[in-house]
Amino acid sequence: YLQGQYGNCHVMSVCQPTVPVLAAVSLMASRGETTPLSMTMMGGPIDARRSPTAVNNLATQRSFEWFENNVIYRVPSNFPGAGRRVYPGFLQHTGFVAMNPDRHASSHYDYFKNLIKGDDASAEAHRKFYDEYNAVLDMDADYYLETIKTVFQDYSLVNGTWDVRSPDGAVERVRPQDISQTALLTIEGELDDISGSGQTEAAQDLCTGIAADRRNHLEVKGAGHYGIFSGRRWRELVYPQVRDFIRANQSAQPTSRPRRARSAA
Structure with a gap:
């Protein structure tokens, strides 16, 4: 709606929403609608078979x-x-914590030590992180x-078998290869234990209609899942590249033929 109403939109998706966002832009392209100028996909399970x-x-x-x-x-x-x-939400939160109980225990122990030492800055950083981490709907x-x-x-998206029903009742196939006017940036954390290595980058193999010079991939060294969109690594390593990518594609148009896609298998 926003793209149709105002144009010149850029879309960002983090974790699970990368899949429906790619599907939505694919459907827009297949219908001949104007698609966003760029889409940035961060730490999402585009192909959940990779590095499970x-x-x-x-x-x-x-x-x-x-x-x-x-x-x-x-x-x-x-x-x-x-x-x-x-x-x-409480079940989701329990699952998150259960994935890395030692890490959370260590973090809370460090928080206690920082309070004893009077390290208010470190203690506040801990509180801010867990205020967000614990807020699960x-x-x-x-x-x-x-x-x-x-x-x-x-794995319907990568297998090319994902059908959805349009507002008028017609069945439509989700075809990422139909996207051609939207630049693509994929971002992964080297140590992501939720969306493994290569799962987000798989979008590069699906979006074969996008010119090679309008597709970029970033792997953030030392970053886990949350590190690519929160905290110091986000501020210092990821955000500048996202910002520059959006600026570079604010009015860019495809200038070269798309490369051949690698196998998504």
């Missing part, structure tokens, strides 16, 4: 029915949205379950 992490392994080791029966609950009657089926059940199936079990 604990998140990916859980999705493949459990059936779709297991997720529906074990992590979906209804909102209690005394809360807004009572009766709605959701993947509760409930997720709509249908969206979560569709994501499990489409992204982590069927």
Whole structure:
């Protein structure tokens, strides 16, 4: 809507939203609509088969029915949205912490020591991080379950089998290769244990219609999942490149033929 209304838009997606964002821009391109000038994709599971992490392994080791029966609950009657089926935020948070319990324990121990030493700056940095890290919302059940199936079990995007229904009821295939007027920047953290190495870069192989000189990839050395969009590495290493990429493509048009894509397998 914003692109159609105002034009000259740039879109950024972090983690899970990289997949629906790529799908949305693909559909816009297939329909002949004006697509954003650029899209930046950071730490997302475009191809969850690459360098599988604990998140990916859980999705493949459990059936779709297991997720529906074990992590979906209804909102209690005394809360807004009572009766709605959701993947509760407290379960998501528990899963996040369970992936790296030693790291979180060490972080909280360091926080305690900083309080004792009077290192207010380090203590405040810890509080700010966990204020954000602990703020997890409930997720709509249908969206979560569709994501499990489409992204982590069927790999529909990279297999070229993802069909969606348009507002007028027609079935449309998601075709990233139809994108040609939108520049692409993919960003990964070297130590990302949520979206493994190569999962986000896979978008480069799918978007074969984008000219080679309008596609860039950045791997952030020493960065985990959160480090690519939060904290010092984001400020010093990632943001400047995102800023420059957007500026470079503010009015750029394709000038060369797209390269041949590598295999997404």
